[in-house]
Amino acid sequence: MHVVSREEMRNIDQYTITHIGLGGPVLMENAGRAVYAALEPECKAGDRICVVIGKGNNGGDGFVIARMLFDSGAKVSTWLAADPQKISGEAANHMRAYCACGGTLLRISDEPETFQQQLDRADWIIDALLGTGIHGAPYPADQQVIRWINASKGTVISVDLPSGVPANGEAFDHPAVLADQTMTLECPKLAQFMQPAARHFGTVRVLPIGIPNKAYQQVGVQRELRMRSDVVRTLPVRDPFSHKGNHGKGLLIAGSKNMPGAAFFSAKAALRSGIGLLKVSVPEVIQPILAAQLPETMYLPRVQVALDGASGVGIGPGLGRDAREEELVCRLVEESDTIPCVIDADGLFHLRNHLDLLPKRHKPAVLSPHPGEMALLTHSSVQDVERDRFGISKAFAEKYQVYLVLKGKATLVTAPDGRQIVNPTGNAAMAKGGSGDVLTGILLAFLLQHEQMMDAVSNAVYVHGAAAEELAAREHSLLDVLASDLIEAIPPVLHQLYDEKTCR
Ligand SMILES: NC(=O)C1=CN([C@@H]2O[C@H](COP(=O)(O)OP(=O)(O)OC[C@H]3O[C@@H](n4cnc5c(N)ncnc54)[C@H](OP(=O)(O)O)[C@@H]3O)[C@@H](O)[C@H]2O)[C@@H](O)CC1
Ligand SMILES: [K+]
Numbered sequence: 001m002h003v004v005s006r007e008e009m010r011n012i013d014q015y016t017i018t019h020i021g022l023g024g025p026v027l028m029e030n031a032g033r034a035v036y037a038a039l040e041p042e043c044k045a046g047d048r049i050c051v052v053i054g055k056g057n058n059g060g061d062g063f064v065i066a067r068m069l070f071d072s073g074a075k076v077s078t079w080l081a082a083d084p085q086k087i088s089g090e091a092a093n094h095m096r097a098y099c100a101c102g103g104t105l106l107r108i109s110d111e112p113e114t115f116q117q118q119l120d121r122a123d124w125i126i127d128a129l130l131g132t133g134i135h136g137a138p139y140p141a142d143q144q145v146i147r148w149i150n151a152s153k154g155t156v157i158s159v160d161l162p163s164g165v166p167a168n169g170e171a172f173d174h175p176a177v178l179a180d181q182t183m184t185l186e187c188p189k190l191a192q193f194m195q196p197a198a199r200h201f202g203t204v205r206v207l208p209i210g211i212p213n214k215a216y217q218q219v220g221v222q223r224e225l226r227m228r229s230d231v232v233r234t235l236p237v238r239d240p241f242s243h244k245g246n247h248g249k250g251l252l253i254a255g256s257k258n259m260p261g262a263a264f265f266s267a268k269a270a271l272r273s274g275i276g277l278l279k280v281s282v283p284e285v286i287q288p289i290l291a292a293q294l295p296e297t298m299y300l301p302r303v304q305v306a307l308d309g310a311s312g313v314g315i316g317p318g319l320g321r322d323a324r325e326e327e328l329v330c331r332l333v334e335e336s337d338t339i340p341c342v343i344d345a346d347g348l349f350h351l352r353n354h355l356d357l358l359p360k361r362h363k364p365a366v367l368s369p370h371p372g373e374m375a376l377l378t379h380s381s382v383q384d385v386e387r388d389r390f391g392i393s394k395a396f397a398e399k400y401q402v403y404l405v406l407k408g409k410a411t412l413v414t415a416p417d418g419r420q421i422v423n424p425t426g427n428a429a430m431a432k433g434g435s436g437d438v439l440t441g442i443l444l445a446f447l448l449q450h451e452q453m454m455d456a457v458s459n460a461v462y463v464h465g466a467a468a469e470e471l472a473a474r475e476h477s478l479l480d481v482l483a484s485d486l487i488e489a490i491p492p493v494l495h496q497l498y499d500e501k502t503c504r
Contacts, residue, residue: 001187001188001206002188002216002224002225003189003193003224003420004187004188004223005167005168005190006166006189006190009187009189010132011219012186012216012221013027013211015215016211016215019215019218020215022212023090024057024089024090025090025093026210027210028057028064028090028091029094030210031064031159031207031209032060032061032063032064032065032067032094033064033068034183034208034209035065035126035159036064036068038205038207039065039126039183040072043123044123046075047124048075048077048118048122048123048124049075049122049125049126050079050118050122050124050126050154051076051078051079051126052079052125052127052128052145053078053079053082053128054081054128054130054163055082055086055087055091056091057090057091058129058130058131058133058159058160058163059081059091059128059129060091060093060095061128061131061160062126062129062159063091063094063097063098064094064097066078066126067097067098070098070101070102078098078106079106079107079115079118080105080106080107081109081141081142081145115148116148119148119152122154123154124155124157125154125155126157127149127158127159127177128159129142129146130164131160131163131167132161132167137164137172138174142164143175146163146164146175146176147175150175155180156177156178156181157179157180157181158181158183158200158201158202159185160185160189162200162201163177164200165197165201167189168191169189169190169198170197171196171387172196177200179200179201179202180203181203181205182201182204182205183207184205184206186206186207186208186209187206188206188225188422192204192410193389193390193409193422194386195386195409198409198410222418222420224419224422225421225424226421226422226462228497228500230455230458231458231459231462231497233501234450234452234455235494235497235501236450236451237501244276244277245276246276247276247448248276248277248311248444248445248447248448249277249279249310249311250275250279250310250311250312250314250444251280251281251300251305251312252266252267252278252280252444253281253305253315253319253332253347254280254282254315254316254318254319255280255286255290255317255318255319256283256286256319256322257283257285260286260289260290261434261483262317262319263282263317263318264290264293265434265483265487266314266437266438266444267280267290267294267297268441268484269439269440269441269442269445269486269487270314270444271294271296271297271441272441272487272490272491273441273442273446273463274446274449274494275445275448275449277298278296278297278298279298280299281300281302281305284301284303287299302328305328305332307332307335310336311448312342312448313339313342313444314341314440314443315333315343315344316329316342316344316345316346316347316348317344317436318346318437319347319350320346321350325350328350329347330350330354330357333351333358333361333365336363337360337363338363340444341361341365341366342365342440342443344367344436344439344440345373345436345437348376348377349376351377359399364401364415364453365402365403366402366403366405366447366453366457367402367404368405368407368439368440369405369406370406370407370408370436371408374392374396377396378392378396380392389406393412396414397414397418398417401416403415403416403454403457405439405457405461410422411423411465413461421454423461423465425462425463425464425465425466425468426464426468426469429471429480430464430465430468430481430486432481432482433483434482434483434484435464437483438464438467438486438487441487442490446460463493463494464486466493466497467487467489468481468489470493471485471486471489
C-alpha cells in the first residue's frame with residue numbers, strides 16, 4: 001500500500017481523471033460510497049448522524065455520504081460550512097444530486113445554535129469539512145466549526161483527513177478535528193505518521209476508491225506501508241538440507257562493563273531470529289556473566305576483535321562511549337565492506353564524525369537510530385528530525401548510501417535509492433531501555449537469511465513491533481514489557497507468520 005504526499009495524491013487523482021478516464025465525479029462517488037459502506041454496519045437503527053460539509057472536494061465526498069444515508073432512511077442532518085453558490089465542479093454535481101434526491105441542506109452560518117444542538121445530540125459526526133486541499137490554518141469560520149466538532153460527544157468520523165490537519169504532516173498549532181476514526185481515501189497520507197498530526201487521526205481505515213496502479217507508477221510514488229502479506233511473502237524459507245553455516249555467521253560487538261545486558265539482548269534476539277552461528281565480542285570482565293546466561297553463543301575478547309570468517313556484523317548496543325571504541329567501530333565498518341553491517345546505539349555515536357566511510361562500502365550498511373541519534377548524525381535537533389522524518393531520512397540514506405531505520409511510532413526504513421517503507425507494527429510498550437538492542441539482533445539475523453536487504457530490514461522491524469503487540473494482546477500491559485519479554489515473543493510471532501506462509 002502506497003503512502004503519499006499531498007502533491008502526489010493530487011497528481012494521482014489528476015492522472016486517473018485525465019489519462020485513465022475515470023472522471024472526478026466517479027472517484028468522488030466511489031469515495032463517498034466506500035465511507036458509507038464502512039459506516040453503515042456500525043450504525044444502529046435510529047442513530048442520529050450529522051454530516052458537516054466544506055466547500056471543496058472533501059465536502060463533495062460528504063454530499064455522496066449524505067445522499068446515501070438519506071436514501072437508506074437514516075436520521076441524517078447535512079450542514080454546510082460554505083456558501084452553496086461557491087461550491088463548484090464535482091462537489092457541485094454531488095450537491096445537486098443530494099438535493100434532487102430530496103435531501104435538505106442547512107447552512108451553519110444561518111443557524112449556528114441549531115447546528116451546535118444537533119452536533120451535541122448526534123451519535124455520529126461525519127467530518128467532510130476539509131481534506132488534502134487546505135493551505136495553512138483553516139479560515140476562522142472553519143476553525144470555529146472544528147472547535148464545535150471537537151466539543152461534541154458523538155463519534156467523529158473524518159473523511160480522508162481530520163479537517164485542519166495538513167496532509168504532509170507539517171507542524172501546526174491551529175485547531176484541527178480530533179477524530180475517533182479517520183477513513184482515509186485510497187492510501188495513507190504522510191500526516192498519519194508525523195507528529196503532532198498523527199494524534200488527530202484516531203483509528204485509521206484505508207478505503208480503496210478505484211485508482212489503478214498505473215497512476216501510482218506514473219507519478220513515481222516511492223513510499224509504501226509494509227503489509228503483513230509482504231512479510232509473509234518474503235520471509236526466508238529454510239532448506240531442509242541446510243546446516244548452521246547456511247544461516248549466517250554473525251559477529252556482534254556489543255556490551256561494556258556497565259551495560260552487559262545490551263549484548264545479551266542483541267545476541268539472544270539474533271538467535272531467536274534464526275541466525276546459524278553467533279560470536280559475541282564483549283570486554284573480558286563481563287564474558288562469564290553472559291556465557292552463563294547465553295550458552296548458545298561463542299565469545300571473543302574485545303581486544304581480539306577480527307571478522308574472522310563472519311558473514312555479517314552488528315556493532316554498537318551497550319558498547320559505551322570510550323574513545324578507544326571509536327577506532328574499533330571505524331575499522332570494522334571498513335573491514336566488513338562486503339558483508340552486512342548493522343550499526344546502532346553507541347556504534348552510531350562513534351561513527352558520527354566518520355560518516356564518509358559509509359558510501360565507500362560495497363554492501364550498504366544498516367543504521368538504526370532513534371530520533372535523538374538521528375539528530376546527532378545530522379547535526380540537528382530531535383524537533384528538526386520529527387518535523388521531516390521522511391525528507392531527512394531520504395536525504396541521509398541517499399547521501400551515505402545506507403539503509404536507514406529511523407525508529408519511532410511508525411518506524412521508517414529508507415533504502416540507499418530513496419525507497420521508503422513505513423512499519424505499521426509496535427506500541428508504546430517498546431518505549432523502554434533494551435528494545436533497540438533487540439532490534440539490532442533481529443536485523444543482523446534477518447540480513448543473513450534474506451535475499452533482499454530491504455526485505456530483511458523491513459521484516460526485522462515488523463517482527464520487532466509485532467512482538468510488542470503480541471505481548472500487549474495477551475498477558476502484558478503497555479507498562480510492564482521488558483526487552484527480554486520482547487525476545488521471548490519473537491517465537492510466537494514467527495510461528496504465526498510461517499503458519500500463514502504455509503497456508504497460502
Ligand atoms: N478528484 C479528486 O481530486 C478527488 C478528491 N477527493 C477528496 O477531495 C479532497 C481534496 O479536495 P480539494 O483539493 O478540493 O480540497 P479540500 O480539502 O476539500 O478543501 C479545499 C477547499 O478549501 C479551501 N481552502 C484552502 N485553504 C483553506 C484554509 N486554510 N481554510 C479553509 N479552506 C481552505 C479551498 O478553497 P479556496 O478558499 O482556496 O477558494 C478549497 O475549496 C480530498 O481530501 C478527498 O476528500 C475524493 O473525492 C476523491 C477524488
Ligand atoms: K475531513
